[in-house]
Each structure stands twice: as C-alpha cells, then as structure tokens.
Amino acid sequence: MRKRNVMPSTDSCRTCASRLRSNWRSLSEVELQRLDRTRRVVRCDTGEAVFEQGDPSLGIYCVRSGAVAVRKLDAEGNTVTLGLSYPGDLLGQASLVEEGEHRTSADAVVPSTVCVLDPRAVSDTLVRNPAMARDTLRRTVAELELAQDALVRAATLPPRDRFVRLLLDLLQRHGETCADGSCRLELPLSRRDLASMVGVRHETLSRIIARLEADGLVRFSGRRVSVPSYRRLVAAVPRTA
C-alpha cells in the first residue's frame, strides 16, 4: 500500500455526483455547506491505502468516486476482505459515534476519491437533523444485516457456492449484461482478495474456478470474466435468501 495524497477540497458536496446516494441526502443547502467547509479530499490510485487499521481516525470518510475495499486484519496477520464500498458509502462508521483508531483498513481497488469530514461537524448535524440520524441508523442496520447474512452463509454454504454468490454480487456492480443473457465482468480484485472474501486459501479458489469453468458456467481470463448464461449461474446456487 503506497501513500495517499491529501488534497485541499476541490468540488463541493452540493455538486457531488453521489450525493443522493449518500448519507447526506436529507441535508439542507445550509447544512451541506457547513459540512463542506470541514471537508478534505483524498485521491487514491489503485492499491493505495485510504487508511490503515490502527491509524488514528481523521474523521468521517465518504466515498466520492471509485471503489474501496474494506479489510480487517486479525492477530496472526491474516487479512479478511469484508466488502467493497462505493460512491455514497461511509467508511468505518465507528467514527460516527466515537473517535479513535481505525478498526479496519481501506484501500482503493480502482482510482478513487474519498472525502474526509470533521466528526464534530457530522455529529452536530446528526443531532440537529433527525431525518439524517434516522437515515444513518437505517444504513447501519442494513450493513449489520449484510454481515449477519454473510455469517450464515459462511457457516452453511460450501466455498464453491459462496464464491458464486460473490460473483453474482460483483456482476451487479461491475458487470455488463448482453441481450442474449450472457454477461461480462472486469474483476476489481485479485484472486487472493477474492479468496479472502470467500474465506478459503487462494489455491483453493483457483481450483474452484477451474471446476466452474469445467462446468461451463464461467470463463476466466486474467481479470476478465464471461458468463455464458446468467440464469444458469444463478441456478447453480441455493436460493438467494
């Protein structure tokens, strides 16, 4: 992970393309401006860290563009990728309720822009704007449920099925569907990262991919993935609860 570049604020929150998808969509112009004044911008190239687990938090992080992987390291140095964050998403919402060290690492998987907001300003806004407080709670609850679903899958589904589910999720975000029901996908993640999301070693993931190719469900070539039939891929895995 190379260093990040902290730049002075360029654009404003008001004109942010992902504003309506973000936590701040229920803010008035005035409130937005107040937030905006505290804003710093971090530009990261692919692979650059936005922040590292253990760093003191500089504020509330909000993805403006690109895609950011959120990872957690355990005591043995294993790293688990918890998920990807996209424009409008908040990173490390722990800093919403208490400052301190980052409990996760975050790095750009494509060139990305992330804004950093003053926690006090955000906190003030939360107090003054119940609609945003509710919105924030809703998002956090949604994320909690995502995590719990992942726990259930980790406990019950075999690795192969977990990987197919991951592929289907990535297709939603990064894929393009053709008229004939096939689709293509440029993976934003390395094999190792994929493996760390599925919870298996990377050699095992290689074999899983080989098996899926043998079954004619997907074709991998580097980071290019093509899926001959989306329907068949969906059918290859138990119901999406």
Next chain:
Amino acid sequence: MRKRNVMPSTDSCRTCASRLRSNWRSLSEVELQRLDRTRRVVRCDTGEAVFEQGDPSLGIYCVRSGAVAVRKLDAEGNTVTLGLSYPGDLLGQASLVEEGEHRTSADAVVPSTVCVLDPRAVSDTLVRNPAMARDTLRRTVAELELAQDALVRAATLPPRDRFVRLLLDLLQRHGETCADGSCRLELPLSRRDLASMVGVRHETLSRIIARLEADGLVRFSGRRVSVPSYRRLVAAVPRTA
C-alpha cells in the same frame, strides 16, 4: 418452540432493573412514561419462541430478564445461532427503521421476560431525543463490529479455537470464578446450539470437547463446565484481537 404468553404490562420501564443498561437510559421520566404506555410483556419459558423468522413484527423488543438466543434460518433450513441477548438488549433492531417481518428468530434459553414497544412511539422518541438516537446508533455500530469480528474469526480460526473463544465469552456472562483461577459455568445452550454458533456439526463439537478435555483445559459434565485454569484456556487460543 412452544407458544409464548403475551401478558398485560406489569411493572414499568421506570423500575426496570436493566433500564440503565438499555437503550432508554437517556430518556426523561416523561419520555419513559410515554413509551411505557405502549408496552406489552412477553414471558417465555426455556425454549419458548419470542418470535419466529418471517412473523410480522409486533414492535420493538427489549429484553427485561433472562437470556434470549437470536437465530437465523437459511434457505435450506439450516439454523445458525447469531448470539445471545441479555437484559437491556434490543432484539431485531431492523424494526427500529422499518416495520415488516422478523429476519431472525428469537427464543428464550432461560425463563425470560421481553417487552414489546410500539415502533411509532419509539420512532417519535428517536426523533425528539438526539442523545438516545446517538446511543442507539452507537449500539448498532457496536453490534456491526461484533458481527464483522465474527466473520474474521469464521474465516481464519479453526473450529477448536472458535469454540474456545465462545467458551470464554460465555464464562464472562454465565461463569463464576474461584480464587485459585479456576472457574465454573452452567451452559445456557445445548450442544447443538453451541455447534451452530461455532459453525460445525454437533458431532464435530463433541470431538472438539473431547480433545479439550484430553488436554486438561476443561471438564464437561452435562451442561456443567469446569475450567481448571482460566489463564491456560486463554493461552490456548490466539490473542483476543
């Protein structure tokens, strides 16, 4: 799971023994009373369901006494135990932000009392009392981090270590420590439930227990567990991140 008994409100939130540990600790007397008026009480014996996944939610659930297991069923009918909730905890906080069906099941593992509050009343209170809103967000974030930690453990720790961690957690809640560093514990859960929390089949859990006993780390007899040396048990597992 047998049926639950819904009873008229007996005691009040104001006199609730777990009020200060609950979500409502920052409420004024007036606010508490307003909530209290909407309250219903559910008494459950061991094994009785508080609610089942898929049921329409009757409101916000708050544990008053006892201990409640929160479980999730997946499409194949596998059930995973997500955790235990104790007095002061909220169940299924999804209902905080939107009504609908329960996304988990909850059943009492010891005789328990759970209060049900009107979601509208709670929602009103959230809007009017930023301190409570903040408190609620804090709790939800904390739970999210718990879930993410569990994900990391599921992906990196072997079953044996995951079980020891679970034992250590249960010791905190249900154990009694002796002066000599040994401790005892009355398990509130069956072996199957323990297995479903660790993410292995119950036969495998039996073998894990047998191995731990062979190592002299614990002694099991029914639901009675004795740990000769707490320190040794802690040392048997990687650092508690």
Next chain:
DNA sequence: CGCCAGGTTGATTTCGCTCAAGCAATGTGG
C-alpha cells in the same frame, strides 16, 4: 536477461462431514 509477484497445478495430509451405532436420561402408555 533475470527477477518477481500473481497465479495455476500437483501430491500429500489433515480434518470436518456423513452415516451409523450405541448410550444415558426422560417421558409415556399399558
């Protein structure tokens, strides 16, 4: 040209799952 990171593939071992039997505690009906 050689090095290196990322990826694949192979051989071997380990370990959790499955199926199956056995056992103790509890409950039930005759």
Next chain:
DNA sequence: CCACATTGCTTGAGCGAAATCAACCTGGCG
C-alpha cells in the same frame, strides 16, 4: 412398575474436500 419410544449426546469408520507444501508457469519491469 416396566417395556418402550424419544431426545440429546458420544463414538466410530470411511470419505471427500480443503489446507499445506512445493513446483512451475506467465507477464511485467528494472
């Protein structure tokens, strides 16, 4: 009160799948 089912748990045998260790390939890149 006893025969018998039931439930929760343990134990064993065998299998299959993932981890591990290791070799090897491939495409950058200095």
